[in-house]
Amino acid sequence: MKxxxxxxxxxxxxxxxxxxxxxxxxxxxxxxxxxxxxTFWHSMGGKGGxxxxxxxxxxxxxxxxxxxIAEYQGSYDDSINxxxxxxxxxxxxxxxxxxxxxxxxxxDSEYAIPMQDMVDKNDYDISSLEKNILDYYTIGGKLYSxxxxxxxxxxxYNKTAFTEAGLTDEDIPTNFDEIIEVANxxxxxxxxxxxxxxxxxxxxxxxxxxxxxxQGLDYANEGNGRSGDATEVVFDSNNGALNIVEGWKxxxxxxxxxNFGRDxxxxxxxxxxxxxxxIVASTANLGDLKSKIGDSFELGTAYFPAVLEGDEGGxxxxxxxxxxxxxxxxxxxxxxxxxxxxxxxxxxxxxxAQATGYFSVSTEAYxxxxxxxxxxxNPEFKTAIEQLREENNNSGAVLxxxxxxxxxxxxxIEKVLNDEITPETAVDNxxxxxxxxxxxxxKSNK
Numbered sequence: 001m002k003x004x005x006x007x008x009x010x011x012x013x014x015x016x017x018x019x020x021x022x023x024x025x026x027x028x029x030x031x032x033x034x035x036x037x038x039t040f041w042h043s044m045g046g047k048g049g050x051x052x053x054x055x056x057x058x059x060x061x062x063x064x065x066x067x068x069i070a071e072y073q074g075s076y077d078d079s080i081n082x083x084x085x086x087x088x089x090x091x092x093x094x095x096x097x098x099x100x101x102x103x104x105x106x107x108d109s110e111y112a113i114p115m116q117d118m119v120d121k122n123d124y125d126i127s128s129l130e131k132n133i134l135d136y137y138t139i140g141g142k143l144y145s146x147x148x149x150x151x152x153x154x155x156x157y158n159k160t161a162f163t164e165a166g167l168t169d170e171d172i173p174t175n176f177d178e179i180i181e182v183a184n185x186x187x188x189x190x191x192x193x194x195x196x197x198x199x200x201x202x203x204x205x206x207x208x209x210x211x212x213x214x215q216g217l218d219y220a221n222e223g224n225g226r227s228g229d230a231t232e233v234v235f236d237s238n239n240g241a242l243n244i245v246e247g248w249k250x251x252x253x254x255x256x257x258x259n260f261g262r263d264x265x266x267x268x269x270x271x272x273x274x275x276x277x278x279i280v281a282s283t284a285n286l287g288d289l290k291s292k293i294g295d296s297f298e299l300g301t302a303y304f305p306a307v308l309e310g311d312e313g314g315x316x317x318x319x320x321x322x323x324x325x326x327x328x329x330x331x332x333x334x335x336x337x338x339x340x341x342x343x344x345x346x347x348x349x350x351x352x353a354q355a356t357g358y359f360s361v362s363t364e365a366y367x368x369x370x371x372x373x374x375x376x377x378n379p380e381f382k383t384a385i386e387q388l389r390e391e392n393n394n395s396g397a398v399l400x401x402x403x404x405x406x407x408x409x410x411x412x413i414e415k416v417l418n419d420e421i422t423p424e425t426a427v428d429n430x431x432x433x434x435x436x437x438x439x440x441x442x443k444s445n446k
Contacts, residue, residue, distance in 0.1 A: 205406025
């Protein structure tokens with residue numbers, strides 16, 4: 001197997017993360033007879049990890065030919081760092097769950113078999129998988145990994161607070177100006193102190209990317225890195241970034257929009273506790289939010305808002321996908337593909353969606369009574385599905401330095417909100433940092 005080892009360290013590409021040993025939190029079984037054992041690395045903790053373990057046990061019990069050993073590897077960054085270390089000795093996993101922004105790096109590393117090769121080899125029909133999710137992981141007409149846990153950002157709002165403020169679902173904001181207008185009606189102030197903000201959002205690079213897509217603008221050149229290797233960002237020259245950063249600053253300066261920093265849990269907790277009436281967050285947060293909110297207020301969901309009035313763009317998916325590692329063992333590769341087919345089947349995806357809040361990557365899941373009964377009982381989940389299928393959605397950018405890029409964007413937005421730098425300086429800083437990283441990355445891959 002050919003592996004082009006990147007000279008740039010992952011500490012640069014992915015940010016500084018510590019290398020730790022493999023977790024002992026694994027699930028599998030010991031079987032006798034003809035049996036192929038494969039290792040599956042994942043980064044799902046909490047309810048997601050419990051669901052992974054349950055599905056692996058179900059797969060192992062469903063047949064006698066393959067045993068999957070599921071091993072939790074910590075965060076996505078931790079997992080990919082461990083992958084690089086293990087790949088040098090060919091001791092890594094057979095199946096790898098990798099976050100969306102690691103796609104370009106994984107392709108360039110040549111550690112994995114393009115999923116398209118396995119699809120073609122097995123004459124596997126992928127037409128039942130959500131097209132807008134497949135599109136993200138398809139580059140140059142080739143599917144590189146199998147979508148698994150997918151999400152989009154949506155607006156969450158406190159319906160009870162809306163009613164108390166004399167607002168209805170017709171008043172749900174669709175852009176930054178409308179957010180301020182509605183937030184002024186939802187905010188609760190005691191003198192100079194705000195006891196409930198009308199709106200808040202985490203300082204998150206993913207949201208920055210989504211706001212670009214809502215404007216219908218690219219993040220980087222070379223067709224967002226999909227028609228060739230991106231060499232520079234274009235969000236500075238197309239004014240998309242400045243629109244976002246200036247708008248974000250105006251939101252916070254309004255006094256009715258909260259800023260809880262870069263830790264997303266702070267914003268989620270403020271919303272679930274009733275201290276914020278509207279937030280944007282991943283659809284994957286819906287299950288936990290519902291659990292925490294309980295009966296304290298009625299929860300509503302709506303499409304992710306735009307920056308400017310008239311923006312007609314959609315959104316891009318986030319989450320992670322499954323990769324088959326190229327270890328030169330055809331038997332294990334075939335076993336890995338059988339496991340992946342099980343994980344994206346309609347029946348499995350129904351269970352996964354119900355357990356985690358991620359939406360199903362299989363369209364056939366919505367033909368099953370279990371899914372329809374679940375959606376009828378939990379109508380908030382329908383928003384993400386409807387938004388996913390909008391025709392104006394965008395596949396988004398692919399960059400080998402995406403984690404570092406997000407860190408730069410978040411750092412600079414935070415400085416703007418804290419009045420340390422201007423929006424113009426922030427955009428300039430972002431572009432210079434990311435362009436420099438792209439130049440180094442591309443040189444290391446020649």
